[in-house]
Amino acid sequence: MGHDHSLNPETMPHNPEKATLEGKNKFLGLWFFLGGETVLFASLFGTYLALKNSTAGGPTSEELFGLELVFLMTMLLLTSSLTSVYAMYHMKNNNFKKMQLWLGITGLLGLVFLGCEIYEFYHYIHGEHFTFRSSAFGSAFYTLVGFHGGHVLFGLLWLSALMIRNAKRGLNLYNAPKFNTFSLYWHFIDVVWVFIFTVVYLMGKVA
Amino acid sequence: MSIATTQNKSFTAALWDYLTTVDHKKIGKLYIYAGGFFFLLGGLEALIIRIQLIQPENNFISAGLYNEMITMHGTTMIFLAAMPLLLGLMNAVMPLQIGARDVAFPFVNSLGFWLFLFGGIMLNVSWLTGAPDAGWTAYSPLSTQSPGHGVDYYVLGLQISGAGTLMGGINFLVTIVNMRAPGMTYMRMPLFTWTTFVVSVLILFAFPALTVGLFLLMFDRMFDAAFFDVTLGGNGIIWQHLFWIFGHPEVYILILPAFGVFSEIFATFSKKRLFGYTAMVFATILIAFLGFMVWAHHMFTVGMGPVANSIFAVATMAIAVPTGIKIFNWLLTLWGGSITINSAMLWSLAFIPSFTIGGMTGVMLATSVADYQYHDSYFVVAHFHYVIVGGVVFGILAGLHYWWPLIFRRVLNEKLGKLAFWTFFIGFHLTFFIQHFLGLMGMPRRYWVFLDEQGLDTGNLISTIGAFFMAFGVIVFLINAFYSWFKEEPSPQDPWGGRTLEWAVKSPTPYYNFKQLPLVRGLDPLWIEKTEGNGKMTPAEPVGDIHMPNGSIIPFIMSLGFFIAGFGFIYHNDTNLAYILLFGGMAIALGSMLARSLKDDLGYHISKEELEREAD
Numbered sequence: 001m002g003h004d005h006s007l008n009p010e011t012m013p014h015n016p017e018k019a020t021l022e023g024k025n026k027f028l029g030l031w032f033f034l035g036g037e038t039v040l041f042a043s044l045f046g047t048y049l050a051l052k053n054s055t056a057g058g059p060t061s062e063e064l065f066g067l068e069l070v071f072l073m074t075m076l077l078l079t080s081s082l083t084s085v086y087a088m089y090h091m092k093n094n095n096f097k098k099m100q101l102w103l104g105i106t107g108l109l110g111l112v113f114l115g116c117e118i119y120e121f122y123h124y125i126h127g128e129h130f131t132f133r134s135s136a137f138g139s140a141f142y143t144l145v146g147f148h149g150g151h152v153l154f155g156l157l158w159l160s161a162l163m164i165r166n167a168k169r170g171l172n173l174y175n176a177p178k179f180n181t182f183s184l185y186w187h188f189i190d191v192v193w194v195f196i197f198t199v200v201y202l203m204g205k206v207a
Numbered sequence: 208m209s210i211a212t213t214q215n216k217s218f219t220a221a222l223w224d225y226l227t228t229v230d231h232k233k234i235g236k237l238y239i240y241a242g243g244f245f246f247l248l249g250g251l252e253a254l255i256i257r258i259q260l261i262q263p264e265n266n267f268i269s270a271g272l273y274n275e276m277i278t279m280h281g282t283t284m285i286f287l288a289a290m291p292l293l294l295g296l297m298n299a300v301m302p303l304q305i306g307a308r309d310v311a312f313p314f315v316n317s318l319g320f321w322l323f324l325f326g327g328i329m330l331n332v333s334w335l336t337g338a339p340d341a342g343w344t345a346y347s348p349l350s351t352q353s354p355g356h357g358v359d360y361y362v363l364g365l366q367i368s369g370a371g372t373l374m375g376g377i378n379f380l381v382t383i384v385n386m387r388a389p390g391m392t393y394m395r396m397p398l399f400t401w402t403t404f405v406v407s408v409l410i411l412f413a414f415p416a417l418t419v420g421l422f423l424l425m426f427d428r429m430f431d432a433a434f435f436d437v438t439l440g441g442n443g444i445i446w447q448h449l450f451w452i453f454g455h456p457e458v459y460i461l462i463l464p465a466f467g468v469f470s471e472i473f474a475t476f477s478k479k480r481l482f483g484y485t486a487m488v489f490a491t492i493l494i495a496f497l498g499f500m501v502w503a504h505h506m507f508t509v510g511m512g513p514v515a516n517s518i519f520a521v522a523t524m525a526i527a528v529p530t531g532i533k534i535f536n537w538l539l540t541l542w543g544g545s546i547t548i549n550s551a552m553l554w555s556l557a558f559i560p561s562f563t564i565g566g567m568t569g570v571m572l573a574t575s576v577a578d579y580q581y582h583d584s585y586f587v588v589a590h591f592h593y594v595i596v597g598g599v600v601f602g603i604l605a606g607l608h609y610w611w612p613l614i615f616r617r618v619l620n621e622k623l624g625k626l627a628f629w630t631f632f633i634g635f636h637l638t639f640f641i642q643h644f645l646g647l648m649g650m651p652r653r654y655w656v657f658l659d660e661q662g663l664d665t666g667n668l669i670s671t672i673g674a675f676f677m678a679f680g681v682i683v684f685l686i687n688a689f690y691s692w693f694k695e696e697p698s699p700q701d702p703w704g705g706r707t708l709e710w711a712v713k714s715p716t717p718y719y720n721f722k723q724l725p726l727v728r729g730l731d732p733l734w735i736e737k738t739e740g741n742g743k744m745t746p747a748e749p750v751g752d753i754h755m756p757n758g759s760i761i762p763f764i765m766s767l768g769f770f771i772a773g774f775g776f777i778y779h780n781d782t783n784l785a786y787i788l789l790f791g792g793m794a795i796a797l798g799s800m801l802a803r804s805l806k807d808d809l810g811y812h813i814s815k816e817e818l819e820r821e822a823d
Contacts, residue, residue, distance in 0.1 A: 054440025
């Protein structure tokens with residue numbers, strides 16, 4: 001397979017990310033990976049739900065959480081998902097420059113999100129004296145939200161590596177699947193955040 | 208690189224070849240070597256346990272060492288012996304069975320193996336400083352309060368090797384979905400491929416729960432988190448749930464591939480197609496589905512209440528139905544067949560009654576009310592050894608005998624094979640049958656000593672004698688492996704009159720597997736060609752260039768990086784020097800990932816001309 005394709009055809013196929021067997025494999029493999037990630041986050045959510053009232057006399061979720069910042073973060077991440085869709089749209093039209101532009105915006109939004117999260121954690125730790133070690137609730141909160149943040153960080157590193165590596169050589173059938181798998185991963189991170197926003201922050205304010 | 212040159216290499220070249228290989232056949236061999244090694248290690252630990260229990264109030268080993276022994280025996284046998292041996296068979300056989308030239312991600316395949324191996328080594332390095340001693344289930348607070356670093360090694364070792372297994376699962380799934388030969392529809396796949404597929408789904412959805420559980424335990428032990436610390440609102444039951452949400456599907460991850468092996472062997476040596484193929488496929492899927500619904504039957508005595516206990520009891524009993532379907536289908540495959548009895552077949556035939564006993568005690572244990580009596584007694588030990596040894600180990604040994612000619616180009620010696628079988632088989636029942644009664648008489652599991660004059664002496668003595676029979680059988684099997692390698696002639700391509708595609712490739716299997724992808728015309732494709740065609744697979748494509756992946760040392764280095772970082776995590780609370788290991792190891796691992804990402808790896812092509820030069 002793939003041997004008689006040039007990886008740089010004169011006209012790119014409509015779905016360059018799935019034009020080779022390697023591309024198809026990457027696409028399917030990432031979907032399966034996300035299936036496993038779902039169980040990973042489900043386990044973390046389950047743990048969080050079991051421990052969210054175990055504050056051991058420390059601050060509770062109602063006292064801690066402020067929805068303004070978290071709402072802003074939600075908007076940032078949701079928008080970054082949209083911009084990554086734009087990037088994939090331009091990839092399918094073989095417009096490398098616009099794809100890079102929208103991926104760059106995606107990365108910037110992710111970076112601001114991460115900055116907000118670091119600010120939030122800093123505020124809890126130094127302002128509210130609510131740490132990873134203060135209660136089982138603290139451990140569960142920082143682990144769940146921190147795992148998500150770690151995924152965002154990994155995604156940003158991944159995106160930077162992809163964008164810098166391919167900056168000068170444009171789109172081809174070898175790197176198109178790589179951009180596409182990144183975008184799938186990024187959507188998943190976004191979906192997990194929607195659940196965190198709901199289960200951790202909204203339910204934390206009304207519980 | 209032609210076949211002739213691959214066989215005349217210096218030792219260092221061969222070593223380098225195996226360190227960098229991405230060929231599923233070689234990775235399969237590596238899994239079998241490493242899994243076999245850990246199987247011997249786990250067996251040695253079992254012998255030490257049985258020697259300690261040979262007589263009342265024995266003091267062959269200390270109580271602390273005994274706890275380490277039982278923990279390491281269970282952990283080693285499940286994670287480092289049974290699973291890798293099965294993954295080895297899957298790697299060696301499954302791509303050939305579906306008519307593929309390799310797995311979907313050869314690089315990831317290699318990475319999965321090296322992660323498993325380094326995880327296994329990490330776990331066993333703990334013997335130098337004190338092994339984990341909280342049981343293979345590592346329940347909190349035993350695990351959170353275990354002094355020393357034993358449980359830390361357990362956490363990091365399993366985390367690393369578990370990541371490797373997860374990758375293997377994803378890899379097999381994509382391979383089976385995307386890379387089947389023309390005509391190989393889902394309902395024409397051999398049962399072993401089907402079970403590989405279903406087991407990969409189980410791995411994918413079960414292992415992340417273990418990953419999370421291990422992270423929580425790691426955070427509690429190393430970073431003072433409070434997940435299981437009751438004084439800060441933690442809850443130890445969370446570990447039990449996470450562990451068994453992984454742990455129960457794990458049982459099916461082990462047994463389903465063995466079911467696949469038996470299905471192949473019964474069909475081949477009865478000279479009949481598998482009876483009830485469709486029912487077998489759906490029973491496999493049903494077992495996997497129900498396998499996720501029953502984890503809490505390990506926790507009947509925790510106090511979940513009668514409603515939860517009843518639901519999990521009924522769900523557990525329901526699994527007996529698809530399993531029963533399978534047992535009857537195997538019996539009916541044998542029925543009226545032209546049966547050959549050899550070593551592979553003996554292991555398979557012995558599996559049926561042995562496993563059925565294990566299944567029956569399983570239904571007994573599923574009765575949640577009665578389970579209060581059985582819980583944590585030797586009855587449980589007897590039950591799970593009947594299913595794991597009588598099912599999984601018999602399956603692995605049957606599969607090794609059956610596929611040895613494919614993997615190692617030798618037919619194993621029958622006399623030695625039968626000697627190994629009978630001693631192991633008798634030893635197995637001697638060891639574990641009596642344990643049912645020891646358990647019913649009240650002997651608790653995991654106890655270091657028992658008192659005399661409680662009616663437990665004879666049973667324990669018999670059990671220990673049986674263990675030595677089993678050890679003898681394993682040694683004979685090892686001798687057989689070496690004997691056949693040095694004394695026997697290379698085996699023919701298809702020594703058993705096989706039915707499936709792995710027997711259609713020439714021997715030794717070329718590194719590209721199929722010069723031309725075969726056209727599959729039905730279930731048991733090779734058998735169809737033998738009975739209705741000219742005995743050879745019809746090619747589905749003309750001879751053309753074959754695209755092959757490049758070998759790579761990166762998987763080895765990446766795994767080594769995680770291995771080094773693991774020591775950093777374990778010792779970072781003792782000395783700041785450990786941070787060098789932690790950050791250094793992570794830098795190696797992440798740097799390897801970056802290198803893999805930045806450097807294009809386009810593989811190479813075997814030209815059509817070179818393929819035409821090689822004889823058929």
